[in-house]
Amino acid sequence: MFLRRKHTQKDDSEQRDAKVSELRTAIGPLSGRSSMYCTDACLRRYLEARNWNVSKAMKMLEETLKWRLTYKPEEIRWHEVAHEGETGKVSRANFHDRQGRTVLIMRPGMQNTTSAENNIRHLVYLIENAILNLSEGQEQMSWLIDFTGFSLSTSVPIRTARDIIYILQSHYPERLAIAFLYNPPRFFEPFYKAVRLFLDPKTAQKVKFVYAKNKDSVELMQSYFDVENLPSEFGGNATLKYDHEEFSRLMARDDVTTAKFWGIDEKPHQISNGH
Known part of the structure; x- marks a missing residue:
C-alpha cells in the first residue's frame, strides 16, 4: 500500500519556479531593456495574472514588450x-x-x-x-x-x-x-x-x-x-x-535615478529644464 505524499507549499513553489523557467524559455532570448524588464519577479506577475497558464502569460508579456518598445514609458x-x-x-x-x-x-x-x-x-x-x-x-x-x-x-x-x-x-x-x-x-x-x-x-x-x-x-x-x-x-x-x-x-x-537604472544616457540640461 502506497502512502500519498502530503502536498506542501514547497511543491507549489517548485511548480511555480518551473513555470517561470518554462515562460523564460518560451519568450526566447531578449536584449536591452526588454531583458532588464523580464526579471523572474516580472515573469511571475504575468503568470499570476493568467492563472499560471504559460502560453497565455507569454502572449500577455509579448504584448507588453511591444508596447514598451513603442510607448517607451521609462523615457x-x-x-x-x-x-x-x-x-x-x-x-x-x-x-x-x-x-x-x-x-x-x-x-x-x-x-x-x-x-x-x-x-x-x-x-x-x-x-x-x-x-x-x-x-x-x-x-x-x-x-x-x-x-x-x-x-x-x-x-x-x-x-x-x-x-x-x-x-x-x-x-x-x-x-x-x-x-x-x-x-x-x-x-x-x-x-x-x-x-x-x-x-x-x-x-x-x-x-x-x-x-x-x-x-x-x-x-x-x-x-x-x-x-x-x-x-x-x-x-x-x-x-x-x-x-x-x-x-x-x-x-x-x-x-536621474530612472535614467541610470535603464542605462539611458541623458544630457544634464534635458533633466534640469527640458530644453
Missing part, C-alpha cells in the same frame, strides 16, 4: 508631464501603507486638462515612478482615491477610463495591492458600473468603496493604513498638502 520625464500634475490630481504619497508599499493618491476632482493622451502619459509616468520607489521585496502599490470636489464635469470620459484600465491590466499586471475609493458621490455609481465591465474580476475585487459613516469600510482601510499617516481627506490625522514645486524637484531627482 517619459517629469518636465514633459508636469503641467498635468499642477493641481496634484495624481501624486506619489510621502508615506507607505502598513506593508511598506508605495501609495499613489488620485484626486479626480482636481482634473485640470482635457487631453486623454496626456492624462494617460502622466499616469503612466507616476506608475513607473511608484514602481521605482517600491521597497525591497515589494511588487505592488496601494491607491487612495479622494472624491472631494468631484463632479460630472471633472470625470474622465468612459473611453479614457477604458484605455487607462487596459494599460494598467495589460502592462502592469499584479501591481495593484488595493484601491480605496473614499466617499464617492452617488452619481459616481453608474459611471463605476460602466467602468467595471472592463475590469478583470481579480482587479475588481481589489477596488473597495469606503464611506466615512460606514464603520466596516473605514476599519478595512485602517487595517491597511496608519491613521497618523493617512490624510484627513481619507479620515486620518495627517494633512494632505501638494506642493507642485517641491514634488517637481523630487521627480526630477527620480528621473
Whole structure:
C-alpha cells in the first residue's frame, strides 16, 4: 500500500519556479531593456495574472514588450508631464501603507486638462515612478482615491477610463495591492458600473468603496493604513498638502535615478529644464 505524499507549499513553489523557467524559455532570448524588464519577479506577475497558464502569460508579456518598445514609458520625464500634475490630481504619497508599499493618491476632482493622451502619459509616468520607489521585496502599490470636489464635469470620459484600465491590466499586471475609493458621490455609481465591465474580476475585487459613516469600510482601510499617516481627506490625522514645486524637484531627482537604472544616457540640461 502506497502512502500519498502530503502536498506542501514547497511543491507549489517548485511548480511555480518551473513555470517561470518554462515562460523564460518560451519568450526566447531578449536584449536591452526588454531583458532588464523580464526579471523572474516580472515573469511571475504575468503568470499570476493568467492563472499560471504559460502560453497565455507569454502572449500577455509579448504584448507588453511591444508596447514598451513603442510607448517607451521609462523615457517619459517629469518636465514633459508636469503641467498635468499642477493641481496634484495624481501624486506619489510621502508615506507607505502598513506593508511598506508605495501609495499613489488620485484626486479626480482636481482634473485640470482635457487631453486623454496626456492624462494617460502622466499616469503612466507616476506608475513607473511608484514602481521605482517600491521597497525591497515589494511588487505592488496601494491607491487612495479622494472624491472631494468631484463632479460630472471633472470625470474622465468612459473611453479614457477604458484605455487607462487596459494599460494598467495589460502592462502592469499584479501591481495593484488595493484601491480605496473614499466617499464617492452617488452619481459616481453608474459611471463605476460602466467602468467595471472592463475590469478583470481579480482587479475588481481589489477596488473597495469606503464611506466615512460606514464603520466596516473605514476599519478595512485602517487595517491597511496608519491613521497618523493617512490624510484627513481619507479620515486620518495627517494633512494632505501638494506642493507642485517641491514634488517637481523630487521627480526630477527620480528621473536621474530612472535614467541610470535603464542605462539611458541623458544630457544634464534635458533633466534640469527640458530644453
